[in-house]
Amino acid sequence: MAFDIVKYAENSDAVAWQDLDFDEFLTNPLSETTLRSIRNLCDVEDHTVCYLRDMLTTPSHKEPEVGTFMTMxxxxxxxxxxxxxxxLGKHGISVDFDELKATRLKLGWKDRLDPIKQSVMSNLVGNDFVAVHMAWGAANEWSANAAYHRLAAMEDHPTLSPLLKRIAQQETKHVAFYASQARERLAKSRKARVLGRWVLQNFWGPVGSTISSEEEVTHVMGHLFAGAEGRKIVRDIDSHIAKLPGMQGLTIVETALEKRGVAGS
Amino acid sequence: MSTSDDVAQRAGDTTGSPAPSAVHAGSGISGSGLTLGELERSRLGELESTEAAAVFDVREFARTARGSHRAELDLAGLEGARLEPDAARLLGVLRDLERSTMQRMRNLLVTATHKDARVTAFLSTWAFEKFWLADALDAVLDTTASQPPVEDGPKRRDRRERAARRGPVRRAVLANFAGADIVGVHVTSGLVDEWITQAAYRRLAAAAEKLGSIAQLALDVKERHLAFLQEDARRRLADSTRVQKLARTELTQQAWPIGSIERPDAERGFFERMVFGGAAGRREAGGIRELIAALPGLAAVAPVVEARLAR
Known part of the structure; x- marks a missing residue:
């Protein structure tokens, strides 16, 4: 089904939480383990501009539909x-602009070279590179969506769970956009399918792996996706990715989980 | 309950800051009889007097971002009111400039500017508001059946604008030499760009009375963009002579307004004549010169920018 970009833009809004009772956290605080995972998810969300930057080095942003989506x-x-x-603030953990800046500064040379690398790739490969970005974005959004739903279910917290579900609801729309774009662009070009498969198989890492330490990524993966139930969710994500043209049989998320020694039972 | 106080507390940048509208009241297009430059100078004075307390609250700006304007626009009142070709063309140019935010974001984000979380938080909301501003301008063109033809033709090849034509690779490589100072350059050129587009909206209102309310809406939305850029640019320029030097180069090499490097030469010539031609236009360009000259270390390039505006 085609993604309705006009409707999406019209309905796009900041996620609401003012109606939720955040003082609940004072009497019913979250565990250290959960806070650590939330901190990681927060970092990922706060670094969206870094991902946006990479997307913008492809010619896709000149297409009105893509430009509109990226803005929202x-x-x-x-x-x-x-x-x-x-x-996090309700638990005494501060994440302010200066700290985010410090994290981004720590990314160092790799971060400085990324836009250059991306631009060169984009120039070499041209429009097919957009398809790769869309497939990569779809894999990320599916993972994020699953992570929020899983954490909401695990915690069953009167404030956190509804908040996470609201965030996941918006992520569902992002998934729809990336997946429809990837599907369409991959179907059109064999080169895009071959390149996309190669890139996802060899370079894709769990969301956050480019900005957080390996230790933190392993913590989130283990916390959210360990055990039989977690493994089932991860396989679901992989099955979505595998349905994209040219991506049959890929199991990148499960592979990432196993690489980090997260047990499936 | 979670309140905006929680967010403010996290921001740590809201202490006693008055709403931007309080600091920057009165950029209206009618009534004051002042030129853009005079208005801005009087506001600069107000800003300086409250500078210690007035720190632009980026989170409040993000929280109260203005989305679609279609419900508040009096589109019914414009129905059938066909616009003069020049007014329609200027409206079309402004819509396209407002729409080109993703191109601009790319040029900013491939540099160290993407590391400054406060600036990127501003840019995320700025792009959102500009998107909906472009949508409002488009709605007016549709309603008045005045959509100008798509502009086509050769681009301007001005040697001085070579830097503005750089693609993301060169931009990223060269910006690495400037390091974090590039942020000051970007907010300064963004500020000058806001002054230029403000002048254009005033000209739009003068060219067609029925466009007064849409021009005022644009000026209202831009008020906070201007407030942030003004505060940030002045601070960064005042703090560093290197930022001043880099900004001087940027201002002389930029194609104004930002985004026009991608536009046909004929359209750029039209914009320059329409906004900065004639006695009123020259006064506006002079006002922008004075505003630039009042920024730390930029006096020498102010006349250069003025000359480029009113060619």
């Missing part, structure tokens, strides 16, 4: 970061 998506993700930071 970037702002929605910013607010996800704000919402999660407010949860």
């Amino acid at each position: 998506w970037n702002r929605e993700e910013f607010w996800h970061g704000e919402a999660l930071a407010t949860v």
Whole structure:
């Protein structure tokens, strides 16, 4: 089904949390393990601009539909970061602009070279590179969506769970956009399918792996996706990715989980 | 309950800051009889007097971002009111400039500017508001059946604008030499760009009375963009002579307004004549010169920018 970009833009808004009782966290606080995972998810949301930057080095942003999506998506993700930071703030964990800046500065040379690398790739490969970005974005959004739903179910917290479900609801729309774009663009070009498969198989890492330490990524993966139930969710994500043209049989998320020694039972 | 106080507390940048509208009241297009430059100078004075307390609250700006304007626009009142070709063309140019935010975001984000979380938080909301501003301008063109033809033709090849034509690779490589100072350059050129587009909206209102309310809406939305850029640019310029030097180069090499490097030469010539031609236009360009000259370390390039505006 085609993604209705006009409707999406019209309905795009900052995730609401003012009606939720955040003082609940004072009497019913979250565990250290959960806070650590939320901190990681918050970092990912706050670094959306870094991903946006990479997308913008492809020619796709000149297409009105993609430009519109990026504008709304970037702002929605910013607010996800704000919402999660407010949860952390209620537990005495501060995430302010200066700290985010420090994290981004720590990314160092790799971060400085990324836009150059991406631009060169984009120039070499041309429009097919857009398809790869869309498939990569779809894999990320499916993972994020699953992570929020899983954490909401695990915690069953009167404030956190509804908040996470609201965030996940917006992520569902992001998934729809990326997946429909990827599907369409991959179907059109064999080169895009071959390149996309190669890139996902060899370079894709769990969301956050480019900005957080390996230790933190392993923590989130283990916390959210360990055990039989977690493994089932991860396989669901992989099955979505595998349905994209040219991606049959890929199991990148499960592979990432196993690589980090997260047990499936 | 979660309140905006929680968010403010996290921001740590809201202490006693008055709403931007309080600091920057009165950029209206009618009534004051002041030129853009005079208005801005009087506001600069107000800003300086409250500078210690007035720190632009980026989170409040993000929280109260203005989305679609279609419900508040009096589109019914414009129905059938066909616009003069020049007014329609200027409206079309402004819509396209407002729409080109993703191109601009790319040029900013491939540099160290993407590391400054406060600036990127501003840019995320700025892009959102500009998107809906472009949508409002488009709605007016549709309602008045005045959509101008798509502009086509050769681009301007001005040697001084070579830097503005850089693609993301060169931009990213060269910006690495400037490091974090590039942020000051970007907010300064963004500020000058806001002054230029403000002048254009005033000209739009003068060219067609029925466009007064849409021009005022644009000026209202831009008020906070201007407030942030003004505060940030002045601070960064005042703090560093290197930022001043880099900004001087940027201002002389930029194609104004930002985004026009991608536009046909004929359209750029039209914009320059329409907004900065004639006695009123020259006064506006002079006002922008004075505003630039009042920024730390930029006096020498102010006349250069003025000359480029009113060619």
